[in-house]
Every structure is written in C-alpha cells, then in structure tokens.
Amino acid sequence: MKPAVQSSSGRNIIELKGIIKRFYIGQPNELEILHGIDLSVKEGEFVSIVGASGSGKTTLMNIIGVLDRPTEGEYILDGVDVAKAKDRELSGIRNQKIGFVFQTYNLISRTSALRNVELPMMYAGVGKKERQERAKHYLEMVGMQDRMTHKPDELSGGQKQRVSIARAMTNNPSIILADEPTGALDSKTGRRIMDIFHRLNQEEGKTIVLITHSNELAEETQRIVTLKDGEIIGERKGSAVC
Numbered sequence: 001m002k003p004a005v006q007s008s009s010g011r012n013i014i015e016l017k018g019i020i021k022r023f024y025i026g027q028p029n030e031l032e033i034l035h036g037i038d039l040s041v042k043e044g045e046f047v048s049i050v051g052a053s054g055s056g057k058t059t060l061m062n063i064i065g066v067l068d069r070p071t072e073g074e075y076i077l078d079g080v081d082v083a084k085a086k087d088r089e090l091s092g093i094r095n096q097k098i099g100f101v102f103q104t105y106n107l108i109s110r111t112s113a114l115r116n117v118e119l120p121m122m123y124a125g126v127g128k129k130e131r132q133e134r135a136k137h138y139l140e141m142v143g144m145q146d147r148m149t150h151k152p153d154e155l156s157g158g159q160k161q162r163v164s165i166a167r168a169m170t171n172n173p174s175i176i177l178a179d180e181p182t183g184a185l186d187s188k189t190g191r192r193i194m195d196i197f198h199r200l201n202q203e204e205g206k207t208i209v210l211i212t213h214s215n216e217l218a219e220e221t222q223r224i225v226t227l228k229d230g231e232i233i234g235e236r237k238g239s240a241v242c
C-alpha cells in the first residue's frame with residue numbers, strides 16, 4: 001500500500017454550476033428533476049449525498065459520472081467541459097477517471113470474480129498479463145483473494161460488493177462514485193465496505209462521492225450534502241479529517 005497522501009489538494013475535480021435536468025416523458029410533458037445544482041468537490045475529498053427517495057440523488061450521480069448529460073448548466077470534470085466534449089471523449093473519461101459502485105453490484109453473473117474485475121481493463125486495451133496482475137492486486141486489496149474463481153452467484157452480498165469495488169479500481173480512477181453501496185448489506189458488512197472506502201480515500205487519495213440513506217455512514221465522510229426535491233438544501237461537515 002502506498003504511503004498516506006495529502007487527502008485534499010484544494011483543486012476542484014468536480015464542478016457543477018446551475019445544473020438542471022429535465023426528462024421528456026412525451027411531448028409536451030417534461031419533468032424537471034434537478035432545479036439548479038451548484039456543487040464542487042475537491043480532489044481527494046470524501047463527500048456524501050443524502051436525501052429522501054426520489055430527491056434526485058441517482059439522477060445527479062449519473063450526471064457527475066457522465067452517464068447522462070444535464071439539460072442546462074455547466075459541468076467541468078477534471079478541467080474538461082462536459083457539454084463541449086464528444087460522446088467518444090466522454091466514454092474515455094468515464095473509463096479512465098471514474099470508478100462506479102452500485103447498490104446491486106452489476107457484476108456479470110456467468111463469469112468469475114477475477115474476470116469481472118478484468119473487464120474494464122479489456123475495454124481500456126490493457127494486455128492479458130497486466131490485466132490479471134492488476135485484477136489480483138485489487139481483489140487482494142479488498143480481501144477477496146480466496147474467492148477469485150467464484151462466480152457472483154457463489155458469493156455473498158458483501159463479497160460481491162468487494163468485487164465490484166475491485167472492478168471500480170482497475171483503471172486507477174481519480175474518482176469513485178458509489179450509489180448506495182451498502183444499501184443491500186447488513187450493518188457489519190456495510191461497515192467493512194465503508195472501511196475500504198476510507199482506506200482508498202486516505203491512502204490512495206481517491207475522491208469519493210457516496211450516496212447513502214444512512215446518516216450514520218454519511219457522518220463519517222468529510223462533507224454531507226443534503227438534497228431535497230432536486231435542490232441542495234444544506235451542506236455540513238462530517239467527522240472525517242480533510
């Protein structure tokens with residue numbers, strides 16, 4: 001493991017200004033879900049987003065992760081103006097800069113943990129030997145070295161989530177976006193997953209944006225952003241050191 005790094009550089013890696021998201025559900029109906037979000041996240045920061053079901057957290061996360069584009073507003077991701085970038089450039093950014101972790105793991109069921117972790121590197125054109133070495137390294141990091149040949153069906157929920165974190169890490173992204181990563185897990189297993197995030201943040205300097213329903217887990221992060229009906233209604237400091 002690398003030595004501890006300075007967690008926050010002071011530079012904004014995520015910068016959202018006046019983000020509006022509307023969904024068009026058949027003309028002339030449109031549904032405005034995000035009503036002008038201003039949010040900046042510094043490089044190396046660990047931020048959580050909390051809010052009731054339907055408040056727009058996943059919609060916002062999809063925009064942050066460039067899985068979706070805002071209807072209006074400006075998004076600068078690591079110096080790149082997302083609105084001006086072509087789709088191909090965006091998928092490159094997504095693959096190289098961002099690691100996603102989802103509540104439902106999104107692993108491919110018919111193949112092993114090792115192969116699941118290798119997949120993003122295949123898309124990135126990494127050779128077989130390096131791919132396997134890196135996949136093993138990250139699976140070891142999350143304590144899954146004994147389960148590498150297991151398929152997702154042969155793993156517990158917490159183990160699946162650890163595989164999905166290893167997968168998110170493979171292209172060494174600067175940002176990890178996690179949407180309810182502990183939502184389907186019991187509190188002890190959720191605790192273990194949170195410990196991995198803290199380690200990635202403190203030891204590897206990863207910027208982490210975590211969506212959670214758990215106030216307790218949110219409190220552990222550096223900053224808690226509260227979303228209500230598509231607007232940020234508050235921000236406060238958490239207990240993690242910056």
Ligand SMILES: Nc1ncnc2c1ncn2[C@@H]1O[C@H](COP(=O)(O)OP(=O)(O)OP(=O)(O)O)[C@@H](O)[C@H]1O
Binds near residue numbers: 051052055059
């Ligand atoms: N593709 C879509 N088309 C139309 N409406 C959508 C679409 N995606 C999301 N919505 C609506 O946007 C609102 C916010 O949804 P979102 O998934 O962002 O909520 P959330 O805060 O993540 O909720 P949860 O905590 O339940 O995951 C919801 O009312 C939802 O119905």
Ligand SMILES: [Mg+2]
Binds near residue numbers: 058
């Ligand atoms: Mg959601």
